[in-house]
Amino acid sequence: MEKIIIKGGRPLRGQVTVEGSKNAVLPLQAAAILAVQGTVTLNNVPPVTDVQLMNRLLRFLNLKTAYGEKQRQLVINGSVPLSSEAPFEYVNQMRASLLVMGPLLARTGQARIALPGGCSIGARPIDLHLAGLRKLGATIKQDAGFIDARCDHLVGSRITLDFPSVGATENLMMAATMAEGITTIENAACEPEIVELANLLNKMGGRVHGAGSKVIRIQGVYYLHGAEYTVAPDRIEAGTWMLAAAVTNGDVIVQNAAAAHNTSLIAKLEEMGVTVIKQEDGIRVLGTSVLIPASVKAMPYPGFPTDLQPQMTVLQLLANGTSTMEEHVFEQRFNHLEELRRMNADFQIAGSVAILDGPTHFSGAEVAATDLRAGAALVLAGLAATGITQVRNPQCLDRGYYDFYQKLHQLGAQIDRLDVKEKFKIKPEQPRQENKGSEPE
Numbered sequence: 151m152e153k154i155i156i157k158g159g160r161p162l163r164g165q166v167t168v169e170g171s172k173n174a175v176l177p178l179q180a181a182a183i184l185a186v187q188g189t190v191t192l193n194n195v196p197p198v199t200d201v202q203l204m205n206r207l208l209r210f211l212n213l214k215t216a217y218g219e220k221q222r223q224l225v226i227n228g229s230v231p232l233s234s235e236a237p238f239e240y241v242n243q244m245r246a247s248l249l250v251m252g253p254l255l256a257r258t259g260q261a262r263i264a265l266p267g268g269c270s271i272g273a274r275p276i277d278l279h280l281a282g283l284r285k286l287g288a289t290i291k292q293d294a295g296f297i298d299a300r301c302d303h304l305v306g307s308r309i310t311l312d313f314p315s316v317g318a319t320e321n322l323m324m325a326a327t328m329a330e331g332i333t334t335i336e337n338a339a340c341e342p343e344i345v346e347l348a349n350l351l352n353k354m355g356g357r358v359h360g361a362g363s364k365v366i367r368i369q370g371v372y373y374l375h376g377a378e379y380t381v382a383p384d385r386i387e388a389g390t391w392m393l394a395a396a397v398t399n400g401d402v403i404v405q406n407a408a409a410a411h412n413t414s415l416i417a418k419l420e421e422m423g424v425t426v427i428k429q430e431d432g433i434r435v436l437g438t439s440v441l442i443p444a445s446v447k448a449m450p451y452p453g454f455p456t457d458l459q460p461q462m463t464v465l466q467l468l469a470n471g472t473s474t475m476e477e478h479v480f481e482q483r484f485n486h487l488e489e490l491r492r493m494n495a496d497f498q499i500a501g502s503v504a505i506l507d508g509p510t511h512f513s514g515a516e517v518a519a520t521d522l523r524a525g526a527a528l529v530l531a532g533l534a535a536t537g538i539t540q541v542r543n544p545q546c547l548d549r550g551y552y553d554f555y556q557k558l559h560q561l562g563a564q565i566d567r568l569d570v571k572e573k574f575k576i577k578p579e580q581p582r583q584e585n586k587g588s589e590p591e
């Protein structure tokens with residue numbers, strides 16, 4: 151079994167570079183399905199496992215993919231006849247697999263996709279995706295674990311989302327690029343990843359207006375072609391490094407971080423007493439030994455991102471008093487808190503609100519990552535803790551962070567991953583009775 155092992159208590163210092171955005175690149179990969187001519191070339195593509203899973207799915211659909219990890223460049227060729235069925239084993243590990251549905255339907259008139267899996271952070275229904283596609287003229291049935299969508303051709307329509315779902319907005323934008331006439335998506339998601347997708351679609355010959363605002367207008371075109379696009383830096387990875395600096399009272403320059411995409415996090419860090427300096431090449435974060443408690447609400451963009459909520463609760467637990475975290479995007483995203491309880495965290499959960507009582511003196515323990523960002527939160531707590539923390543299921547982190555623990559190691563953390571332990575010096579904690587009173591080497 152693999153584990154991340156951390157000996158906490160060291161402030162992080164130095165520079166760390168943010169990769170391209172996972173959540174931006176996944177829909178861009180799906181958008182390559184729309185290119186009937188030429189190739190889609192994506193630069194700054196992070197070598198994370200979700201990107202590999204999406205490539206594997208695209209190849210199953212008959213597209214060709216070539217990824218150069220060193221250059222961070224992904225070339226996708228979809229100018230071949232495509233298959234329109236995605237079976238369970240190609241979609242069960244990743245929620246974003248569903249993003250192939252809109253472009254497949256637009257390009258081939260059909261899409262048969264097994265219901266996707268993904269992180270365990272709530273029920274995650276797909277009703278908004280399906281209702282929107284129906285509005286564009288698709289007939290959709292569900293049978294034997296598959297969503298079966300068909301159409302002669304899609305026709306532009308006015309769609310109002312009940313909730314500004316990121317995935318539904320992306321799926322519908324892609325479907326609408328080749329629909330007849332004009333589509334408007336109202337109450338659309340405004341996340342920077344939506345703007346990224348619109349930028350690529352427009353480079354491919356699409357006509358998408360208003361991305362980043364509540365109303366997106368798409369004029370359908372006959373076909374889309376290949377294009378080249380450079381993916382923006384990952385705002386969630388950037389935010390994770392900023393919080394890592396803050397929880398360790400460190401001093402870290404997060405290179406490539408875009409301050410404009412992290413305004414809600416920066417505001418909360420400053421409110422808590424952390425110093426944030428916007429530089430030309432990124433963001434410098436300097437911690438403080440006395441953190442002020444804060445109330446935070448995880449909301450759709452530009453609100454505080456739910457994907458930084460677990461990591462933020464670690465900082466709140468360190469603050470000098472009671473903080474609150476409200477989660478308004480996913481209903482079950484406090485799984486990490488039960489794990490943090492093993493490390494001394496004191497909190498109560500009342501529905502969508504967590505009441506976090508600080509200051510916590512985190513003490514190392516064995517904990518398990520239940521999903522990607524929960525895993526990041528546990529590592530952050532381990533960095534702030536006294537003693538040794540062991541985080542199980544580190545593969546969760548590989549979904550969205552490249553070389554997470556190696557980057558932390560370069561910032562001065564004492565951290566290791568068991569399967570490559572010969573590189574580093576930390577040893578796992580000995581069984582409890584034998585270890586009483588002594589610090590592991």
Ligand SMILES: CC(=O)N[C@H]1[C@@H](OP(=O)(O)OP(=O)(O)OC[C@H]2O[C@@H](n3ccc(=O)[nH]c3=O)[C@H](O)[C@@H]2O)O[C@H](CO)[C@@H](O)[C@@H]1O
Nearest residue numbers: 173246274275276277278279315316317318456457479480
């Ligand atoms: C690959 C990717 O980009 N993932 C991100 C995307 O996920 P994803 O696109 O899945 O998230 P959504 O914005 O769709 O989900 C937000 C909320 O809407 C609900 N909902 C969604 C669709 C639907 O048809 N019906 C419905 O009820 C969900 O259950 C959830 O409660 O946005 C989330 C919210 O910022 C992020 O946490 C994820 O990291």
Ligand SMILES: C=C(OP(=O)(O)O)C(=O)O
Nearest residue numbers: 245246268269457522523
């Ligand atoms: C929840 C996340 O991703 P996904 O939507 O792919 O599960 C995430 O990136 O934190």
